[in-house]
Amino acid sequence: MSDIVVVYHSGFGHTRRVAEYVAKGANAALLEIDQNGDLPENGWETLDKAKTIVFGSPTYMGNASWQFKKFADATSRIWFNRGWQNKLFAGFTNSASPVGDKGCTMAWFQVLAAQHGGIWISLDLLPSNTKAATKADINVLGGAAGLLVQSPSDASVDEIPSGDLETATTYGVRIAKVTARFK
Numbered sequence: 001m002s003d004i005v006v007v008y009h010s011g012f013g014h015t016r017r018v019a020e021y022v023a024k025g026a027n028a029a030l031l032e033i034d035q036n037g038d039l040p041e042n043g044w045e046t047l048d049k050a051k052t053i054v055f056g057s058p059t060y061m062g063n064a065s066w067q068f069k070k071f072a073d074a075t076s077r078i079w080f081n082r083g084w085q086n087k088l089f090a091g092f093t094n095s096a097s098p099v100g101d102k103g104c105t106m107a108w109f110q111v112l113a114a115q116h117g118g119i120w121i122s123l124d125l126l127p128s129n130t131k132a133a134t135k136a137d138i139n140v141l142g143g144a145a146g147l148l149v150q151s152p153s154d155a156s157v158d159e160i161p162s163g164d165l166e167t168a169t170t171y172g173v174r175i176a177k178v179t180a181r182f183k
Ligand SMILES: Cc1cc2nc3c(=O)[nH]c(=O)nc-3n(C[C@H](O)[C@H](O)[C@H](O)COP(=O)(O)O)c2cc1C
Pocket: 009, 010, 011, 012, 013, 014, 015, 016, 058, 059, 060, 061, 062, 063, 094, 095, 096, 097, 098, 099, 100, 101, 102, 151, 153
């Protein structure tokens, strides 16, 4: 089993596609939170065994989806026993607007990791922010804390900008490298 688990929610499939690209780069297992905010069978055991947990959610109304929040609230049992202390954490969010208040979701992911006594893995990619930059470029949204992805409101899951998907895989590779440095 992989040391890295991507736990995510996706209402309409866009964030699922992003999760798959992060997992490809990190060689991670995928754990999808369902539309009721519940994990699949053995989901909690899978997370307990992971060295690194990657959070993923669409940004809905300026924060993670309620399904992801239900999952996060359910981790309070683990928090109480310091069960995820010193695990590594990372995160990504996807939304329709270039900004779209994705930063609020990302900041809250970092707080959630900190509540568990975790260690956060940043994106560590320079932004593509020149006049010549296009959506095919890496980190065109200029994230630093974690991965930001834009799925334009009329875009199908197959129309997520290629640069954002490449950024997702690159972040996954970094997550794997950092994970390998910890026993
Ligand atoms: C209830 C709801 C709230 C949303 N709020 C935001 C938002 O605050 N900012 C934004 O940029 N996009 C917002 N969107 C657009 C979604 O983030 C976007 O469609 C995203 O790709 C959905 O991902 P998913 O297919 O994984 O659910 C919202 C969509 C829904 C359904």
